[in-house]
Amino acid sequence: MRHGFAPAALSEPLCTRLKERRPQLAADVIRLTSLSASGHPGGSLSSLDALMLLYATINVDPKNPAMPERDRVVVSHGHISPGVYSTLADVGFFDIDEAFRGFRRAGSVFGGHIENVVPGVEWNTGNLGQGLSAGCGMAVAGRVRGYDYNVFVGMGDGEQQKGQISEARRFASRFKLSNLIAWIDVNGLQIGGATEDIMPFDLAASWRADGWNVIECDGHDFDALYGAFRSAALKQTNNPDAPTVILLRTVMGKGISFIENLAKFHGTTLNDEQAARAFAELGAENNLDALRARRTERSSNLPHHVERDTQVRLNTGPNRDYEPGTVTDCRSAYGAVLADLAALNAEDSEAWPVIGLSCDLEGSVKMNAFHAAVPDRFFEAGIAEHNTAVVAGAASISATIPFFSTFGMFGIVECYNQQRLNDQNGAAPRVVVTHCGMDVGEDGPTHQCIDYIPLAHNLFGFHLYSPADPNDADRILRYVAANHRPVFVTMGRSKLPVVTDGDGNAAFGGDYEFEPGRWPTVRPGDDAVIFAVGPMVYRAVEAAETLAAQGIGLRVVNAASLKPVDEEAILSAARQVGTLLTYEDHNVRTGLGALVSQTLGDHGVSARLKRMGVTRYGTSGKPNDLFAEQNLAPEDVVATVKALLQ
Amino acid sequence: MRHGFAPAALSEPLCTRLKERRPQLAADVIRLTSLSASGHPGGSLSSLDALMLLYATINVDPKNPAMPERDRVVVSHGHISPGVYSTLADVGFFDIDEAFRGFRRAGSVFGGHIENVVPGVEWNTGNLGQGLSAGCGMAVAGRVRGYDYNVFVGMGDGEQQKGQISEARRFASRFKLSNLIAWIDVNGLQIGGATEDIMPFDLAASWRADGWNVIECDGHDFDALYGAFRSAALKQTNNPDAPTVILLRTVMGKGISFIENLAKFHGTTLNDEQAARAFAELGAENNLDALRARRTERSSNLPHHVERDTQVRLNTGPNRDYEPGTVTDCRSAYGAVLADLAALNAEDSEAWPVIGLSCDLEGSVKMNAFHAAVPDRFFEAGIAEHNTAVVAGAASISATIPFFSTFGMFGIVECYNQQRLNDQNGAAPRVVVTHCGMDVGEDGPTHQCIDYIPLAHNLFGFHLYSPADPNDADRILRYVAANHRPVFVTMGRSKLPVVTDGDGNAAFGGDYEFEPGRWPTVRPGDDAVIFAVGPMVYRAVEAAETLAAQGIGLRVVNAASLKPVDEEAILSAARQVGTLLTYEDHNVRTGLGALVSQTLGDHGVSARLKRMGVTRYGTSGKPNDLFAEQNLAPEDVVATVKALLQ
Numbered sequence A, B: 001m002r003h004g005f006a007p008a009a010l011s012e013p014l015c016t017r018l019k020e021r022r023p024q025l026a027a028d029v030i031r032l033t034s035l036s037a038s039g040h041p042g043g044s045l046s047s048l049d050a051l052m053l054l055y056a057t058i059n060v061d062p063k064n065p066a067m068p069e070r071d072r073v074v075v076s077h078g079h080i081s082p083g084v085y086s087t088l089a090d091v092g093f094f095d096i097d098e099a100f101r102g103f104r105r106a107g108s109v110f111g112g113h114i115e116n117v118v119p120g121v122e123w124n125t126g127n128l129g130q131g132l133s134a135g136c137g138m139a140v141a142g143r144v145r146g147y148d149y150n151v152f153v154g155m156g157d158g159e160q161q162k163g164q165i166s167e168a169r170r171f172a173s174r175f176k177l178s179n180l181i182a183w184i185d186v187n188g189l190q191i192g193g194a195t196e197d198i199m200p201f202d203l204a205a206s207w208r209a210d211g212w213n214v215i216e217c218d219g220h221d222f223d224a225l226y227g228a229f230r231s232a233a234l235k236q237t238n239n240p241d242a243p244t245v246i247l248l249r250t251v252m253g254k255g256i257s258f259i260e261n262l263a264k265f266h267g268t269t270l271n272d273e274q275a276a277r278a279f280a281e282l283g284a285e286n287n288l289d290a291l292r293a294r295r296t297e298r299s300s301n302l303p304h305h306v307e308r309d310t311q312v313r314l315n316t317g318p319n320r321d322y323e324p325g326t327v328t329d330c331r332s333a334y335g336a337v338l339a340d341l342a343a344l345n346a347e348d349s350e351a352w353p354v355i356g357l358s359c360d361l362e363g364s365v366k367m368n369a370f371h372a373a374v375p376d377r378f379f380e381a382g383i384a385e386h387n388t389a390v391v392a393g394a395a396s397i398s399a400t401i402p403f404f405s406t407f408g409m410f411g412i413v414e415c416y417n418q419q420r421l422n423d424q425n426g427a428a429p430r431v432v433v434t435h436c437g438m439d440v441g442e443d444g445p446t447h448q449c450i451d452y453i454p455l456a457h458n459l460f461g462f463h464l465y466s467p468a469d470p471n472d473a474d475r476i477l478r479y480v481a482a483n484h485r486p487v488f489v490t491m492g493r494s495k496l497p498v499v500t501d502g503d504g505n506a507a508f509g510g511d512y513e514f515e516p517g518r519w520p521t522v523r524p525g526d527d528a529v530i531f532a533v534g535p536m537v538y539r540a541v542e543a544a545e546t547l548a549a550q551g552i553g554l555r556v557v558n559a560a561s562l563k564p565v566d567e568e569a570i571l572s573a574a575r576q577v578g579t580l581l582t583y584e585d586h587n588v589r590t591g592l593g594a595l596v597s598q599t600l601g602d603h604g605v606s607a608r609l610k611r612m613g614v615t616r617y618g619t620s621g622k623p624n625d626l627f628a629e630q631n632l633a634p635e636d637v638v639a640t641v642k643a644l645l646q
Helices: A012-036 A041-057 A078-090 A096-102 A131-145 A164-174 A203-209 A222-233 A272-282 A288-297 A330-344 A368-373 A385-396 A408-413 A416-424 A438-443 A453-458 A470-482 A536-549 A567-576 A592-603 A623-629 A634-645 B012-036 B041-057 B078-090 B096-102 B131-145 B164-174 B203-209 B222-233 B272-282 B288-297 B330-344 B368-373 B385-396 B408-413 B416-424 B438-443 B453-458 B470-482 B536-549 B567-576 B592-603 B623-629 B634-645
Strands: A072-075 A151-156 A180-186 A213-218 A244-249 A354-358 A378-380 A401-405 A430-433 A463-465 A487-490 A521-523 A528-532 A554-558 A561-563 A579-587 A608-614 B072-075 B151-156 B180-186 B213-218 B244-249 B354-358 B378-380 B401-405 B430-433 B463-465 B487-490 B521-523 B528-532 B554-558 B561-563 B579-587 B608-614
Touching: A012 A041, A012 A078, A012 A096, A012 A222, A012 A272, A012 A288, A041 A072, A041 A078, A041 A151, A041 A180, A041 A222, A072 A078, A072 A131, A078 A096, A096 A288, A131 A151, A131 A164, A131 A180, A131 A354, A131 A385, A164 A385, A180 A222, A203 A213, A203 A244, A203 B203, A213 A222, A222 A244, A272 A288, A330 A354, A330 A368, A330 A470, A354 A368, A354 A385, A368 A378, A385 A401, A385 A408, A385 A416, A385 A430, A408 A416, A408 A430, A408 A453, A408 A487, A408 B416, A416 A453, A416 B408, A416 B416, A430 A470, A438 A623, A453 A463, A453 A561, A453 A592, A453 B453, A470 A487, A521 A536, A528 A536, A528 A567, A528 A634, A536 A554, A536 A579, A536 A634, A554 A567, A567 A579, A567 A592, A579 A592, A579 A634, A592 A608, A592 B592, A592 B608, A608 A634, A608 B592, B012 B041, B012 B078, B012 B096, B012 B222, B012 B272, B012 B288, B041 B072, B041 B078, B041 B151, B041 B180, B041 B222, B072 B078, B072 B131, B078 B096, B096 B288, B131 B151, B131 B164, B131 B180, B131 B354, B131 B385, B164 B385, B180 B222, B203 B213, B203 B244, B213 B222, B222 B244, B272 B288, B330 B354, B330 B368, B330 B470, B354 B368, B354 B385, B368 B378, B385 B401, B385 B408, B385 B416, B385 B430, B408 B416, B408 B430, B408 B453, B408 B487, B416 B453, B430 B470, B438 B623, B453 B463, B453 B561, B453 B592, B470 B487, B521 B536, B528 B536, B528 B567, B528 B634, B536 B554, B536 B579, B536 B634, B554 B567, B567 B579, B567 B592, B579 B592, B579 B634, B592 B608, B608 B634
Parallel strands: A072 A151, A151 A180, A180 A244, A213 A244, A354 A378, A354 A401, A401 A430, A430 A487, A463 A487, A528 A554, A528 A579, A579 A608, B072 B151, B151 B180, B180 B244, B213 B244, B354 B378, B354 B401, B401 B430, B430 B487, B463 B487, B528 B554, B528 B579, B579 B608
Antiparallel strands: A463 A561, A521 A554, B463 B561, B521 B554
């Protein structure tokens, strides 16, 4: 039976138990960090009481860590892993001995920064400033799924210097996420010294300015902590609709007299002699030698496994067909798919909720119809892409399907770091971005997202698809919705003709189905092969038709699956045809051309290869003019093919 | 004779002139956007009066736009380019006809978002939220170079939703940049509607919480604008040490009755009929047809050239030599170079100032000695990397040499978007980052910067160097200091032995000089060639020595110049030896291995190639254990070479 926040005060037996256990858990923090001779004891000890109070009261079940209705705890200052592991073990998520064995050892789940492969950990952190955004995402997921759980987000005070936190604060108060309760370990120190010296500002005032309730509290007094968290959880606050932050007055290194309030012990561990003194002060056993011996026996063998529902339930309906002759943009096809998904699943209470997130570009990314259909599942998140990317990622791990849409520059390039942490979390945001490539046109080089392909290839879990026309977009997006995987889908801005096969039929209409890692041939040809992507596919077809009239066969291949690539298509083209081109409106050094080139290099297959792509930052102008400026017009393809074949 | 801020009030003749010109400049905004049928009239008109007031009063010389002591104006909401071009032309930076001809046309300098190839524009913007950081960088440069110019940073109100602005605010107030004057065009609208609906918060309170003076003012009253800017410039404020922000109450579309206060006209242009109405209201000539005809004659021919001092003056002194047998880390060698630069140039008032910037990791990145030597040139910027990256970039364009150092994850991966805009600005930040690769060890996957190589290759201007040992680091860093170019220098965390040649001498000591694009051979060998980088170079040497004892010649090549690469070294090794390996602690799909592979693919040269690198996110453990986990130990090299040669 959990304690919960119903009682007016912390029950005396629980309070007594917490006080008794506190020195033992502090000793565990010292054990962990001294055993590994690395890690962060100082902040672990200043946050420890809050962690203990929370896990003793909130609705979690150590035997069922994935229980959907559980309260969530995000620890944004992930370096306090020793404090987190000690607390989680104490309430039964795992045996602390596993952490002693595995802390900061290659192959173990017990990393230096917390990861959600540890039972009880909800979200990997370590890059500071992202935890509050993750909490927002979990609160959003709870709302759309109809749970009333609370989300508790712990942060450091040095971390408050990160800008993303202000984005998350505003999102939370805009959407009245009053079940989001933040707490800050205000120990006053960061690596370089006092926070007040390094970057002074009025912390409480800045949270209030963004619409939060602010409570201050002694972070080492269990009764006070209970009162503060209870007020927040029961919404006994100035503004019950607003989220609440609790500023905890704490002491770095609390409980071990000779390290208290010393910034050095943020990241310095105690040597054996110091650890012995600490154990004596804490009344704890000095068993470092025995534990050290156990570490030589074996490391932790807890599995790298997250129990999580990844079986999407969603009716993606029949494909839409865009007939040859239609000219429209892929983003409109995207908008139609989103609207379909809303309509098709409206009556199915078991379907995973589709969520829409935009950053002041709802119209440009064509989310309007979705917004109108399911207004409570659409979140206009303002010009704040860092926060929004993490909201999407964190929502995705609670059986929802978040689509995050903005321009490619903002959703991928600007949020690369956030998408990276999403990926490490095993999250599955559907990042569907528009206005990619030189095709964005007049907005100029700042907006020309020509550099996203290697970013996707850097992230082990992400896939990357870039449709060639509205039919391709339609099929890709329905596939993406139904598959629990992090993905970038990239589109240009312009309207495109429907790509046709040699018989005049829609190349990607009818029965065509998208498959990752398979590059369909759009037009046959045996003199040269062009791998084209996105808005260059129909241009390649145009070039192929011109060449066909001159008796030259240019095979056109749609490389929409930019990750994974179709190695077989590349190698067989090289072996059978021998003359290859790549054609894209991305950086020619790092884009599709690089992928084809390195596939050849890897396999020791030689071919004549000409990469056509962007060779310098573009200027601001109409897409066709920009393409011409970079020798990327269909005429340039014709000339290049003929030169290669001479 | 400039007006300046000495007079107590705006002079009557100037005020009269501004009022007379205002409708004409508003008409120019309409001309520009209607001619190109794209662009942003609404915000251009709400910011116009502030721009006009500023350029009429501050210390700029249109005939000498690069005058070092000039006041700087940064316009962070770069989409209001029509307002900026109109104003700059009006004070004589160029003929407005050039903008009419070239606005938003491929190849012209007059982009949709402002770029500093336009005379009078200081900083390219378009990615929102970065301008205030650029202003901080310019203010820092002025301080260290002894100028007392003011920096005026204009921003939009929607843009205030970006988190980076809060980082910049705190930096500015921490370092008492009272010559930094921000102004916000509070027209109350963003693309999606009212800012108050989309993301409500207390703007004034949030600036005050970060230590700024806040002034409010009618943004369409020249006398009031003058008074507000004058108070800020003369520091007649609550806190004269603090920077000041002016909140301008404005009207989107001001001056054209039928577009005023309509969010739609943020980014929608007037058609000819609407433009005609606008010209009539403004008392301006409707010459759209004539101007349109001129656009068919020719586009703008203003050159893409920035007048800027790029001839670094700096004594980089003699190299330091680290003798064989020495074991130290590259970051200590970096710290020694920085300290040398401070000492060597202390007496030379003409030397370009070296600036140090760190984000709460001064000790880890070894900037302590530099900090102690020249405390007024060291800026501890807190845990706020986005802002700091831009500060470094913007400082670099005013004849200073900023070194920005933190962990690789934070300085490159997290700040990729900021470094990208630095690059587009022609800035030259020296981004020297440590703790890169799997070598960071126990901090785990969030901190393992294994993905930076393609990021550098995405950015056309940046170079990327990664030293193999302290001698290599010493030479690279002195080279970097003396060359005005944006660069990443990446290092691991661990101590390394001095790499030796076959004779036992330091491979990169003595007369060795670093040269971009040249990969030196460390050990000869004709059976196989291994291209290694960073902490893998000495491990490759170890493997080569093992293999040599078995009669196998493994040539070891140091690929420290990761951009540009040494294509000749790759191709000649492929042609002459034919068996190649790459060896790195980065993502094997996107790192050095990919560069070598695609060089082969590009040139149609086939070779046996084995890429050794990181194939999945690492765990948290000691570097050697992590290397072993990914089959990256020297023994793995030995086994791989033998397998390839079988």
